Amino acid sequence: MRTARYGRRLRMLADSADKKRRARYECPKCKKNSVKREGYAIWTCRSCGAKFTGGAYSFETGPGQSSKRMLGGVKNE
């Protein structure tokens, strides 16, 4: 059936996005592997508490990317 084939492909795409979303990444600040996804394109280091923007579903959006910037230092306003 056509509908079954489409369903399988969508599920595979969702699975790979989910893995990236749940993976941990190295913190550019403290170099520990404890950066986790906090929200849409927001990543937080569980070790030093630094916040970063990145890709929506993975911390690195590609080689040579320069859009990543720190959001730290705005805790108490």
Ligand SMILES: [Zn+2]
């Ligand atoms: Zn850190």
